[in-house]
């Protein structure tokens with residue numbers, strides 16, 4: 001179990017009031033959905049929303065909850081109205097927020113829940129695998145067949161859910177369709193279009209969108225971040241509160257945005273050989289400190305989004321298509337890197353998918369000025 005990986009962040013959901021309202025309604029219903037899909041870009045708060053659903057389902061102060069085994073003296077707390085939940089104070093609420101609830105499980109590519117076929121002693125360990133494998137799905141099936149340790153609802157968060165290997169996707173269907181009453185799934189994905197329809201159709205889908213800059217800024221200030229720093233971090237986070245929180249605590253991660261965008265423009269005009277050299281440079285930096293590369297991927301995304309605005313209004317078709325393909329390539333690289341795929345291959349693939357541009361030099365670099 002990867003305890004601690006979501007520690008102390010549940011209380012930091014910024015934005016998404018509509019989704020939080022919907023989660024409360026769903027959790028309070030007579031038959032809460034047993035499979036959610038939280039679809040949206042990385043860093044927007046998808047995992048936190050999944051954990052919030054786990055808290056709503058398990059809070060001891062929701063109406064109809066079994067009375068916890070409290071001390072003899074303490075009066076049990078009366079139930080709260082659905083819009084006041086989760087209480088944030090009871091044992092399940094606290095343990096889920098702290099990342100040490102035994103029934104909240106995060107499943108992703110790797111070794112988590114790996115259960116080889118009976119008698120298969122040659123099953124190799126695969127902590128670095130890039131897919132969610134059939135052996136892990138066997139582990140899931142075995143787990144859900146047992147009662148939770150202490151929760152009302154066990155929660156299995158699958159992140160990223162677009163990484164089920166073929167056979168694994170097929171095998172997990174039945175469990176997703178009819179999980180035992182005490183288990184709920186939350187599937188997380190930035191690329192829901194690559195999840196098979198058979199899985200999608202079993203999930204209640206919630207689209208997690210980027211959050212307005214002003215909401216992120218206010219959220220950071222509310223959490224005690226200095227207003228000036230909050231404004232800068234919110235601007236650089238491009239709608240992703242998770243990124244904004246990281247930037248606010250480590251401003252060095254933001255990099256120099258203008259400088260990065262200029263670099264993108266240079267690389268976009270360069271030939272394959274130069275791009276391969278740049279991929280090598282990125283790989284090197286990724287190995288030293290992954291956080292140093294994230295602003296660069298963000299810059300690439302901004303760069304191609306900027307091109308999209310130029311290409312879109314009645315512009316020529318091929319430019320639009322290749323710009324969209326470039327944006328998709330950035331996304332694929334992010335998912336591949338997150339799944340520990342061959343780092344260098346991921347960067348090369350991304351950079352070589354970018355179209356080669358011919359750009360006007362920006363005014364301040366007009367050759368005449370330097371002559």
Ligand SMILES: [Zn+2]
Pocket residue numbers: 058059060061086087088089090091092093
């Ligand atoms: Zn609670």
Ligand SMILES: [Zn+2]
Pocket residue numbers: 114115116123124126133135136
């Ligand atoms: Zn395995």
